Amino acid sequence: MPELPEVETIRRGLKNFILRKKICKIEVLCDKSFIGAPPKGIVIRIRRFGKALILDLDNGKSLMIHLRMTGQLIYDGKERYAAGHPSENFTANLPNRQTRVIIYFDDGKLYFNDQRKFGFIKVIETPEVENDSFIKKLAKEPWQMQAEELYEKLQRHKNSCIKAVILDQSIICGLGNIYADESLFMAKIHPLTKSGLITPAEAEKILLSAREVMEASINSGGSTMATYVRADGTKGDYLEKFAQVFRREGQPCPRCGHKITKIKVAGRGTHLCPRCQTIPKDNVIHAQKNSAPTSRKGTK
DNA sequence: CTAGGATCCTGTCAGC
DNA sequence: TGCTGACAGGATCCTA
Numbered sequence: 348m349p350e351l352p353e354v355e356t357i358r359r360g361l362k363n364f365i366l367r368k369k370i371c372k373i374e375v376l377c378d379k380s381f382i383g384a385p386p387k388g389i390v391i392r393i394r395r396f397g398k399a400l401i402l403d404l405d406n407g408k409s410l411m412i413h414l415r416m417t418g419q420l421i422y423d424g425k426e427r428y429a430a431g432h433p434s435e436n437f438t439a440n441l442p443n444r445q446t447r448v449i450i451y452f453d454d455g456k457l458y459f460n461d462q463r464k465f466g467f468i469k470v471i472e473t474p475e476v477e478n479d480s481f482i483k484k485l486a487k488e489p490w491q492m493q494a495e496e497l498y499e500k501l502q503r504h505k506n507s508c509i510k511a512v513i514l515d516q517s518i519i520c521g522l523g524n525i526y527a528d529e530s531l532f533m534a535k536i537h538p539l540t541k542s543g544l545i546t547p548a549e550a551e552k553i554l555l556s557a558r559e560v561m562e563a564s565i566n567s568g569g570s571t572m573a574t575y576v577r578a579d580g581t582k583g584d585y586l587e588k589f590a591q592v593f594r595r596e597g598q599p600c601p602r603c604g605h606k607i608t609k610i611k612v613a614g615r616g617t618h619l620c621p622r623c624q625t626i627p628k629d630n631v632i633h634a635q636k637n638s639a640p641t642s643r644k645g646t647k
Numbered sequence: 648c649t650a651g652g653a654t655c656c657t658g659t660c661a662g663c
Numbered sequence: 664t665g666c667t668g669a670c671a672g673g674a675t676c677c678t679a
Contacts, residue, residue, distance in 0.1 A: 350672060379656090398673080415673045417657080432672080445657085463656045465673065481674085507650060516674080524672045570672075586672095593672085614652075616670075 349414045349431055349569070351398055351488065351521030352561045352585070356569035357420055357430040358395045364422045365390050365452060370404070372451040380447035380461060383470030386410075394476075397485045397520040401476055409473045412459070413481070418466035419445075424455020430569065432462070485520045489558045492519060494551035501550060505543025511613035512542045513553065522557060525570060525586075525593045528618045530556040532592045537624040538612045544627045563589050592618040 349357065373385035388404030395401070400412040400420075412420070419431030423441060441458050442449060448459040448468055459468060471479055486492070486500075497519060504512050512518055513527050522530065531538050533556035536549055545553075563585065564570055570585035586593065591601050596609035596618055605622035 353672080413673085415655095416671070417673095461656095462658065463671085463673095465655065504649070511650085514673085526672085528672095615672090 349398060349418065350523030350526055350561075351395075352526070352564035353430065353569040354395055354398050354400055354414070355565050358393050358400055360428045360430060361400075361420065361422065361457075362393055364424060364426070364428055364455065365402075365457060366393060367391070368452045368454065370450055370452060374449040374451070375447075376442070376449070377447040377461075377464060379464055380459065380466065381468050386470055396476075396482045397488070397516055398523070399481060403473050403476075407473050409471045409476050411469045411471055411476065411479065411481075413466050413469075414461070415463070415465035415467075417445075417462040419458075419460040421458040421460065422455060423458065424452070431460070484517045486517050488520045489522075489554050489561065492554060494547065494554050497554055498545070498547045498550035501542040501545050505541060507542055508538060508612050509536060509540045509542050509545055509553075510538035510615075510617060513557075514613065514615070519554075519557070521561060524615050524617075525590065526557065526560050526564070528593050529560040529590060532619060532624065533560060535623050537621075537626045537630075538610075538617045538619055539626055539630065541627075541630050544630060560589070592620065594618065 367389060369389045370387050372387070375381040375385060386404060386406065386408040388406040388408060390402050391405050392403040393400065394403065398413065402410040402412070404410070414420070414431050417432040419429065419434070421427070421429040421441065443460070445460040445462050446458050447461050447464065450457040450459070476482060500518050501509070501512060504518070510527055510531060513522050513530070514524070528538070530553055534549065534552040536545070536553065567585045567588060570590070592607050595607050598607050599605065600607055600620035600623060603620065603622050605620055607618060607620055610617050610619070
């Protein structure tokens, strides 16, 4: 799903279409995807907290939108703008089977699509946004955080793999599976390294790398295909142009030529160069095997 | 408190 | 073709 760069791309794009526009109706097609009573009102501000998007209305209500894994936002008016989880026919056939919510504006519609229904839109009183349980837990983003602070937090989770820790939004905010892999590759740190073995210098490298990969992505319009159906027709292309390891297993490492491998860490597919990213000697964590027929249902 | 796994849900793809 | 299990760019809840 959209990580920080994608949500930022969406925020910047949507501003051009729905800022100062009036929501005249909201149609909820899937109850699970919309929490609260659908409000009306004019959008006066679009904010982002980590991977969450906030639309503030002129009547004291706000809409928090979280796309989670498979959410998409598609604005359809005189012009079209779509971003979020990548799919082939982003803007075709709307609404479609995956459309969960439709927000009607005076001059267009905003579709919230979400295949897996993990994402949601939630109504919050504007002054309460920062007290929302999700928002409240978010740590600083890499640009606001000092290396020392990150290092101290890593020490508090010294027995967890570094990748699992940097995916935790309460440790550092904004990284998801793509940028965690890319940041660790750039910092030359193996994802299975225990956090307690990360040095202060390495913590700083992680921070700088996270900033760099996410900035590159924001500048290229995100990795999740943002499609402006306008004169320029631009589209996010981070994965093709900038990703060094993500979804590149089997390909040569751009740094040393060794084959990129894929393992499982913290339950997530994880890409790395085993030559550039080595594990410290006294590191006892092992990669999970790709299988173990887990979860029989009814075991609870 | 930390660490790890299961879970929410739908769709796709590889392997029999 | 049809079935089955694994997996998927996230975050929370539960257990030990």
